[in-house]
Amino acid sequence: MPKPDITPGAPCWIDLMTSDTEKAKAFYTALFGWTYETGDQEKYGGYITASKNGKMVAGIMEKQADMGAMPDLWSTYLRTDDIAATTEAAAANGGQVLLAPMEVPEQGSMAMYADASGAAIGAWQFGEMTGFELAAEAGAPAWHELLAKDYEAAVTFYQRVFGWETSVMSDTPDFRYITLGAGDQSKAGIMDASGFLPEQVPSMWSVYFAVEDTDASVEKATALGATVTQPAEDTPFGRLATLADPTGAVFRVIQELGQAA
Secondary structure, three states: OOOOOOOOOOEEEEEEEEOOHHHHHHHHHHHHOOEEEEOOHHHHOOOEEEEEOOEEEEEEEEOOHHHOOOOOEEEEEEEOOOHHHHHHHHHHOOOEEEEEEEEEOOOEEEEEEEOOOOOEEEEEEEOOOOOOOOOOOOOOEEEEEEEEOOHHHHHHHHHHHHOOOEEEEEEEOOEEEEEEOOHHHOOEEEEEOOOOOOOOOOOEEEEEEEOOOHHHHHHHHHHOOOEEEEEEEEEOOEEEEEEEOOOOOEEEEEEOOOOOO
């Protein structure tokens, strides 16, 4: 498959902040077949790049001791061509700057925000690193979704800050959902989660990984120490399950409709 077409504002990278990088590496290798390359400690802080079939799909980094009770988690980054302007726009449209723009030598520049619904979202300006090289194939990211407690504020934030051209998938009281782009060209989604996320659970981005067989992946993941937070179920978009890896980072797996079980 060719490298994904990553347009400005679209998801371009994901990474895992984990309390145990070796445990994480072993888990995702066994589950998805990933291999790894560890960056220079002085230059890149030992950042680990995960690849599937020789193509970059994700990053892994160790959680720092001063982060306290912050859970292990997966993060999504959106592409920007002007990270300084994006950071100004984030602050001006109800967001907070959690990490000011920071240059990663030769690779690009990153920043991290809390959006207008309180969810953490990263921004990445391309340098030599131009995002994941594989998507929507087994073991690679397939979809990126924001569960927003303040749906209207979140939609406006991404439209104004990242230039999203949105398409309404559903606008009923039971299911409100918009996508970045429309139909088969959509690249991410925002769901109104105000009706089902518990009070203590904040708005959050969720990463979906493509798998060939959701039920087999769930069985393998649990044997490797993962826990099921939402059992496998058929949806209009594929067979979906939600898991927490052995240190608690939540992710989803999805099998496309029509694939053999």
